[in-house]
Amino acid sequence: MHEHIKQRLDQIISNLTQLPSLPDIVSRIINMVNDPNVDFNLVASEISKDQAITANILKLCNSAYFSKGKEIASLDRAIVTLGLKEVKDMIVVATTKQVLDKTIMGYDLAKGELWKHNLAVAMLSKQIALDKKKKAAADIVFTGGIIHDVGKTVLALFVANTFKDILNYTIENQVSFNEAEREIMGYNHQEIGKKVLQKWKFPEVLQDVVEFHHTPSLAPEVNREVVSIVHVANAICLMAGVGIGGDGLYQELSQYAIEKTGLTESEIEKYYSNVPELLNQMKNIM
Numbered sequence: 001m002h003e004h005i006k007q008r009l010d011q012i013i014s015n016l017t018q019l020p021s022l023p024d025i026v027s028r029i030i031n032m033v034n035d036p037n038v039d040f041n042l043v044a045s046e047i048s049k050d051q052a053i054t055a056n057i058l059k060l061c062n063s064a065y066f067s068k069g070k071e072i073a074s075l076d077r078a079i080v081t082l083g084l085k086e087v088k089d090m091i092v093v094a095t096t097k098q099v100l101d102k103t104i105m106g107y108d109l110a111k112g113e114l115w116k117h118n119l120a121v122a123m124l125s126k127q128i129a130l131d132k133k134k135k136a137a138a139d140i141v142f143t144g145g146i147i148h149d150v151g152k153t154v155l156a157l158f159v160a161n162t163f164k165d166i167l168n169y170t171i172e173n174q175v176s177f178n179e180a181e182r183e184i185m186g187y188n189h190q191e192i193g194k195k196v197l198q199k200w201k202f203p204e205v206l207q208d209v210v211e212f213h214h215t216p217s218l219a220p221e222v223n224r225e226v227v228s229i230v231h232v233a234n235a236i237c238l239m240a241g242v243g244i245g246g247d248g249l250y251q252e253l254s255q256y257a258i259e260k261t262g263l264t265e266s267e268i269e270k271y272y273s274n275v276p277e278l279l280n281q282m283k284n285i286m
Ligand SMILES: [Fe+2]
Pocket: 148, 149, 189, 213, 214
């Protein structure tokens, strides 16, 4: 264990200002949309206070992925035609990009790679949830997929300094990369990511996605299905080489998550061979 790194990380997570920030509007909208009795007009007026986000939504809602072939010229139309949950997903895309779209040193991810990985995991997670007729999960896993690896943005520099030790520990002890992260630095990217989400005031279910995306069977029972979907989507994207970085070969696909999602081997293969198509759809929302 590198004690000085652990101490530095203790400091970073206790002093929230050093963790990445998001505009407050994001958690406000996520929490509003979670409320089944939410007033559409209230959401629209909240969003329209932020011109940059509104402009981004209008751009995103005319992308092939979100538009579903409809042309949309206003925020109100977007909410009515596409629905609040879709608009919430667009806000998440528009605002998390600044946090996630950077070079992630220690994990060997060039600029754009983590962002691409997160978007792919988000889209694939939502696809799996919809195909499996899990509508409630589909509304959550897109956001979950986008932010699941956010802890890597904080750990990157520390991993860069200890990469050899982490990798050696992984190989010598036959454990996953993130178990070795904790052994060497005192924390893994899931734990740090959870702290980031707490700072952002994101709901518990999303905190669980971040904390347990590598160990879905350990998540609180109520959220295990959602966590499992993101876990499987993450594994498929890594197998397909999307954002694989320095740790990608040392992650496991949980049998528990496969059972929980109800996916068959041939379905998993189908999603895997569909990844290039997914990346194609992603182009105009990146
Ligand atoms: Fe991860």
